[in-house]
Amino acid sequence: xxxxxxxxxxxxxxxxxxxxxxxxxxxxxxxxxxxxxxxxxxxxxxxxxxxxxxxxxxxxxxxxxxxxxxxxxxxxxxxxxxxxxxxxxxxxxxxxxxxxxxxxxxxxxxxxxxxxxxxxxxxxxxxxxxxxxxxxxxxxxxxxxxxxxxxxxxxxxxxxxxxxxxxxxxxxxxxxxxxxxxxxxxxxxxxxxxxxxxxxxxxxxxxxxxxxxxxxxxxxxxxxxxxxxxxxxxxxxxxxxxxxxxxxxxxxxxxxxxxxxxxxxxxxxxxxxxxxxxxxxxxxxxxxxxxxxxxxxxxxxxxxxxxxxxxxxxxxxxxxxxxxxxxxxxxxxxxxxxxxxxxxxxxxxxxxxxxxxxxxxxxxxxxxxxxxxxxxxxxxxxxxxxxxxxxxxxxxxxxxxxxxxxxxxxxxxxxxxxxxxx
Numbered sequence: 160x161x162x163x164x165x166x167x168x169x170x171x172x173x174x175x176x177x178x179x180x181x182x183x184x185x186x187x188x189x190x191x192x193x194x195x196x197x198x199x200x201x202x203x204x205x206x207x208x209x210x211x212x213x214x215x216x217x218x219x220x221x222x223x224x225x226x227x228x229x230x231x232x233x234x235x236x237x238x239x240x241x242x243x244x245x246x247x248x249x250x251x252x253x254x255x256x257x258x259x260x261x262x263x264x265x266x267x268x269x270x271x272x273x274x275x276x277x278x279x280x281x282x283x284x285x286x287x288x289x290x291x292x293x294x295x296x297x298x299x300x301x302x303x304x305x306x307x308x309x310x311x312x313x314x315x316x317x318x319x320x321x322x323x324x325x326x327x328x329x330x331x332x333x334x335x336x337x338x339x340x341x342x343x344x345x346x347x348x349x350x351x352x353x354x355x356x357x358x359x360x361x362x363x364x365x366x367x368x369x370x371x372x373x374x375x376x377x378x379x380x381x382x383x384x385x386x387x388x389x390x391x392x393x394x395x396x397x398x399x400x401x402x403x404x405x406x407x408x409x410x411x412x413x414x415x416x417x418x419x420x421x422x423x424x425x426x427x428x429x430x431x432x433x434x435x436x437x438x439x440x441x442x443x444x445x446x447x448x449x450x451x452x453x454x455x456x457x458x459x460x461x462x463x464x465x466x467x468x469x470x471x472x473x474x475x476x477x478x479x480x481x482x483x484x485x486x487x488x489x490x491x492x493x494x495x496x497x498x499x500x501x502x503x504x505x506x507x508x509x510x511x512x513x514x515x516x517x518x519x520x521x522x523x524x525x526x527x528x529x530x531x532x533x534x535x536x537x538x539x540x541x542x543x544x545x546x547x548x549x550x551x552x553x554x555x556x557x558x559x560x561x562x563x564x565x566x567x568x569x570x571x572x573x574x575x576x577x578x579x580x581x
Contacts, residue, residue, distance in 0.1 A: 162466040189353070254278055257289055257303045264378045271376060283433065287344055290386070299373065302349065302382040309347045317339045338549050342428065346449030349382035356384065362423055365415035369445040387444035389436030392567055402569075404441035406518075409570035410445045416561055420454060420462065420554070421578045428452040428553055430560020432567070458550045466579040469507035470514055477503055485546045496509070498543045505535040513574040521562065522569030528562050 248302055254277035258268055265271045272291045279287035286304040320336055344350055353372040360369045368387055376383035390398070400408075412435065421425050427434075429450040435445035454462075461484055468476035478499055481487060487495045501532045513519035521527065535555070538544055544551070565572055 161576050226394075226435070226448045232427075235252065252287065252305065253283075257287065257301075261381055262281075262301045263299065264381045264509065265376060271436050271525070272299075272301075277394055279303075281433075283447075291374070291383075293376070298386045299376070299383050300370070300386045302384075304347065304349065304380045304400070309344060312340065312347065313342045318341075327449055334549060335552055335579075337395070338553065342450045342452070345451075349377060349449070350379045352382055352447075352449040355451050358425070359419075359423075359427070359445075359448060359451075363415060363418060365418050366411045368442065369448070370446065387436055387446070389438040389444050392432045392435060392437065392564060395437040398439070398444065400437075400441065402571075405568045405570045406572070407438050408441040408443050408468070409521075409565045409568050409572050411441070411576065412561060412564065413548075413572050415443075415445070421576075423458060424454045424456065424459060426452045426454060426553070426557055428557055430557050430564070432564055435564065436546065452550070454550060454554070454555050461548075462554060463578050465507070465510075466514070469511040470579060471506075472508065472511075474499060474504060477507060484551060485548050486544060487546075502534075502538045502541060502543045506531070506538060509534055513572070518573045520570040521565040521573045522571075525566065528566055530561070531562075531566075532559070 206520055230328050242291045257279065257503065258275070258277055261275070262272070268275050273294045274292040276290045279289050281288040285308050286302050289301045291299050291301050302337070316336055316339070320333060353374060356369060356372040360371065363369060370384035370387050373385070389395070416426070427445055427448060427450075429447055434445065434447045436446065438444075461480060464480040464483075465475065478495075481499075481503065487498070512527065
């Protein structure tokens with residue numbers, strides 16, 4: 160793509176987002192003023208308009224939609240319904256696109272695969288996934304990247320940073336967007352994802368499945384893996400799995416997270432529900448290892464200190480660990496004391512709740528996650544996290560994504576571990 164084409168594309172995408180924002184805002188204003196005859200529930204039209212724009216644009220714009228789909232306690236219900244569509248059910252590109260891409264990367268499709276379904280069974284922000292069969296009879300999933308994704312991501316993130324500059328917590332969102340851009344650009348290299356799949360398959364001992372990559376049928380733009388069985392969470396829940404099966408599935412996910420963080424020092428860092436499959440026995444398969452994050456050993460120690468300070472309710476320990484994580488340097492001592500008393504300690508008291516029972520029942524506490532997000536949002540609004548290490552946001556997002564999934568599973572999970580014990 161030439162510089163001129165990239166410039167035109169960026170302008171077009173900016174106009175698309177701008178039009179959607181204006182239309183959504185106008186719809187919201189009419190709804191508030193009770194003008195017009197709109198059969199949709201409050202918030203649904205605005206959410207649908209914005210979601211349609213993000214889906215059309217794919218790339219980083221859609222990844223932001225996936226990010227927002229987890230924030231169901233901070234968004235209207237109608238917005239959540241629209242945004243949740245972005246996790247694994249995005250309208251695909253035309254059927255000829257995938258065959259042309261595979262041919263360009265691997266050679267003639269019939270020579271490389273015994274069968275190849277040109278209609279994808281899943282489509283998301285950066286690519287779409289096709290069912291195929293290898294010549295030795297293995298059922299595989301072939302992920303094919305959309306055209307021009309790297310350039311699109313850089314363009315979208317420039318647009319999103321401009322939008323973030325208008326938000327009250329602009330410093331927080333700028334750091335978040337910087338982290339998102341780094342992870343998205345890594346996701347564009349499917350060769351790196353194949354390496355990550357192989358790395359986790361070799362090292363992760365938790366009882367979860369990670370798809371086997373097939374390097375001979377993969378490139379930086381096409382990724383072929385042995386296909387995992389199972390259903391996405393909402394479809395799986397329609398099969399009415401028992402409470403014991405749901406609990407076992409959730410525990411497997413949590414154990415994999417704990418091992419990844421505290422033992423392996425590397426996280427599968429994209430916690431959206433579209434990246435998890437469940438089978439009838441509650442076995443779990445993890446998808447999409449394009450977004451992983453190394454956790455520095457010193458930060459892993461800081462996480463342990465956070466868990467333990469939360470469980471102990473130790474204000475001095477809380478102060479020390481957040482100071483070591485980079486917070487407070489821009490505030491006076493009086494303000495720091497107020498932050499700790501009014502913001503951090505209530506948040507850490509919430510954080511400790513799942514660790515205070517043998518198994519925490521996420522199904523019986525539907526308000527639990529909303530409470531935590533409210534407390535976290537208060538910290539953001541009062542700049543209590545300015546300067547904090549970027550890993551904090553990533554680990555927080557991963558934990559939050561897991562908790563949201565456990566809530567949807569109505570599962571009981573044993574959260575206490577050796578790393579959280581005093």
